[in-house]
Amino acid sequence: MINFNYVRPSSIKAAVDALNKDINSQFIAGGTNLVDLMKRGIASPQKLIDVTNLPLKNIEQRGNNIRIGALALNSEVSEHPLIVQKLPLLSQALKAGASPQLRNMATVGGNLLQRTRCTYFYDITMPCNKRKPGSGCGALNGFNRMHAIFGASENCIAVHPSDMCVALTALDATVIVNSSKGERKILFKDFHRLPGTTPEKDNNLQRGELITAVDIPVNDAFSKNALYTKIRDRASYAFALVSVAAALDVKNNTIQNARLAMGGVAHKPWRLTEAENFLKGKTVSIENFKQAADMAMKDAKGHGHNNFKLKLAPNTIVQALKTISGI
DSSP: OOOOEEEOOSSHHHHHHHHHHOTTEEEESSOTTHHHHHHTTSOOOSEEEEOTTSSOOOEEEETTEEEEETTOBHHHHHHOHHHHHHOHHHHHHHHTSSOHHHHTTOBHHHHHHOOOOOHHHHOTTSOBTTTSTTSOBTTTTSOOTTOOSSSOBTTBOOOOOOSHHHHHHHTTOEEEEEETTEEEEEEHHHHBOOOTTOTTOOBOOOTTOEEEEEEEEOOGGGGTSEEEEEEOSSSSSOOOSEEEEEEEEEETTEEEEEEEEEESSSSSOEEOHHHHHHHTTOBSOHHHHHHHHHHHTTTOOOOSTTTTHHHHHHHHHHHHHHHHHTO
């Protein structure tokens, strides 16, 4: 790890100003991802701006939204009564991530910004367009069991590692950011990026912006029938092979509304909008769930070692929908 300077501002403005003064600076909070990247020589900021002293740990309801401060710890959010009661999908997703020790350090803002766990990205001896643009994608023709089946490009087939972000995608969250220009809101579905020709860019944050909060609309129907399902190689402290965030609004055995998103399958949390629209107005049945899952998979493409996901993913969708509907 290289030497670096360290500052700890006490206000949002001071933090943003510190970032703007030095192009080689970077924010740090819990550090559960950034410190690993620095140790491996993947990230090398010359200045770390510690934002943990900022007043961004609130968890509160504001009208029809629940606002979660960017510095709220993953463990605190997952256990907070407001989240457990009104956003159980988010609570479940957070509890499925990492280990209790990491959740006690990791922040909501940091979770949004964590980088892929692709082994080629972490191995600096291997080619990786995300780490070094133009060097190639080692995973494309390498061992790609954990990699993307949706939205990939010839430049990158890595997947986004977060569980929390899958739930936030399904829940139509909004990311609040601050900069010297003031506050900006980014719809969660637009926050992360697909690799395209610029796989080194994970999200649509602009230079000088600090994530300050996440807003999530409350829907009482989705608080009753929601489930986060994560398929992984071991029961804990493992990243998703495939995960599904699912919620249904059901009245008289008819689906009024649906929310579906997947993790472990794309460079960003993957929303299944077409499958959601198909389910609206349909009766609760295994046949309709299977049709929705098949619709969700129409653009999926395996890359060899991860071909098993082409079967695992739709099966996981169907199982999640069956579980929350009780059939």
